[in-house]
Amino acid sequence: MSAPKNYLTRLAGEEQRTHKRRLTNAAGTIYYLRRGVRGFTSQPCRMVNISESGCLVAVPLPGQAADHLYLVLDGMPIKISCAAVARSDTALHLRFTTDMPTELVNKIARRKFAPRRHANDP
Numbered sequence: 806m807s808a809p810k811n812y813l814t815r816l817a818g819e820e821q822r823t824h825k826r827r828l829t830n831a832a833g834t835i836y837y838l839r840r841g842v843r844g845f846t847s848q849p850c851r852m853v854n855i856s857e858s859g860c861l862v863a864v865p866l867p868g869q870a871a872d873h874l875y876l877v878l879d880g881m882p883i884k885i886s887c888a889a890v891a892r893s894d895t896a897l898h899l900r901f902t903t904d905m906p907t908e909l910v911n912k913i914a915r916r917k918f919a920p921r922r923h924a925n926d927p
Contacts, residue, residue, distance in 0.1 A: 824856035824904075827914035831855075833878040835864060835887075835897070837871035850897075852878065857910050859890070859900040867892045874899075878913065 831852040839846050848870065850862040864870065870892075876885040876899065885905070891898035 824858050826854045826856045826861075827910065828854050829914045829916050831878050831913055831916040833862070833876055835862065835870060835874050835876055836884075837874035840871070850876070852876075852913070853896065855910055855913055857901075857904045857907060859887075859898065861896055861898055863896045867895065867897050870897055881913075 829852050833850050833852060834847050835850050836845050836847045838844070848864050848866060850864045853861045853863055855861075860876075862876065870889060872889050874887055874889065876887050877883070878885075886902035887899040888902065889897050890900045
């Protein structure tokens with residue numbers, strides 16, 4: 806049995822973040838099991854922000870993604886196990902299965918917007 810919560814704790818809610826979100830612009834892919842059929846399917850994604858416990862990724866079809874998925878960022882040789890905790894029209898709010906080390910989160914967060922070079926630029 807837990808102790809009664811005071812009014813300040815009740816106002817904050819149960820889903821209060823414990824880690825600071827960092828803005829990023831990391832490209833990647835989400836992989837998940839197909840519904841009703843064996844095998845995996847994927848969608849390209851762009852990570853918008855990240856913390857040690859989760860991230861926000863923009864995807865073309867968030868409604869088609871499964872509740873459990875793997876996130877693979879371009880240029881990084883790891884698969885990150887995630888659970889979708891919320892969805893919007895254009896994004897998935899993901900919680901990592903295990904918290905990521907702060908050093909890795911900072912490395913991913915350093916991927917900021919960079920101007921695209923065109924073929925005819927000097």
